Amino acid sequence: MSLAEQVLNGNIRAAARLMRDIDDNRPQAVADLKLLYPRTGNAYILGITGPPGAGKSTLVDQLTASFRKKGNRVGVVAIDPTSPFTGGAILGDRIRMNRHATDEGVFIRSLATRGALGGLSRSTSDVALVMDALGMDIVIIETVGVGQDEVDIVKAAHTTCVVMVPGLGDDIQAIKAGILEIGDIFVVNKADREGADRTARELATMLEFRMAPEGLWNPHVLKTEAQRGTGIEELVGEILQHREYLFSSESINDFLRERNLRHFMDILRDSLFKKALAFMETDGTLERLLDGMANHSVDPYSAAEKVLSALTGER
Secondary structure: OOOHHHHHOOOOOHHHHHHHHHOOOOOHHHHHHHHHHHHOOOEEEEEEOOOOOOOHHHHHHHHHHHHHHOOOOEEEEEEEEEOOOOOOOOOOOOHHHHHHHOOOOEEEEEEEOOOOOOOOOHHHHHHHHHHHHHOEEEEEEEEOOEEEEEEOOHOOOOEEEEOOOOOOOOOOHHHOOOOHHHEEEEEEEEOOOOOOOEEEEEEOOOHHHHHOOOOOOOOEEEOOEEOOOHHHHHHHHOOOHHHHHHHHHHHHHHHHHHHHHHHHHHHHHHHHHHHHHHHHHOOOOOHHHHHHHHOOOOOOHHHHHHHHHHHHHHO
């Protein structure tokens, strides 16, 4: 059987191998993804994002335990930063979630960013797809620690939780440009620290300025202490309420259409880039164009147009 068929039969090892092939960008993985896609769309995807040091991994560990108590199978996609020098990564999230290692109802996959920006790895959506096909009810995606504009998690997750922590300086300044707009739920973690109440109040005040019209979802601010498990059940309850809102208001249809569009565009962009690069490398076109740009006999805009024209057959 193909890896895709084995995954549909619940084979964990096959799923791990397919995820490796996806992350390594091996061509055979695409054929398996094509087979899996019609059997997906059942998992609920939860995004956990926020700055470094906010306690995201510990929070994911607690959320996983809570969903497991409710009988849900849980997949975790944990994104770790990659060294710009060696390309390696310390996949530390598995250490923090080690207690789930022997639970057959939990599948944890760490991914390195491999230079991708936006808080996710380029293979994140496809790895989540495999977990969906494997029969996971909840797939939690934990982003690498993000800044103001690294908000790609909104492309993949039904519900996005933004995790903040007191004591990081100007908390509102750190999130107002991008993160504030994507959060469905805001979490002030490490709420036992001094300043937690102030951070929660400031977040709530900022959210009031962008109050959604009647009938649309208004994000709430919750406080947690992930290390102690405090506030976790309240957070799970809020996540489930947001899921109920998406389906009862039919907002899920707009979300899925937008997510599918972005996923398709990402695939199309990557495919076109690979074809263009392969075309330019076959007969030395790339080197000639670079030489032309070096002596200013060719401008990069005309060079790009020339390559596109050659690929499409247009003049």
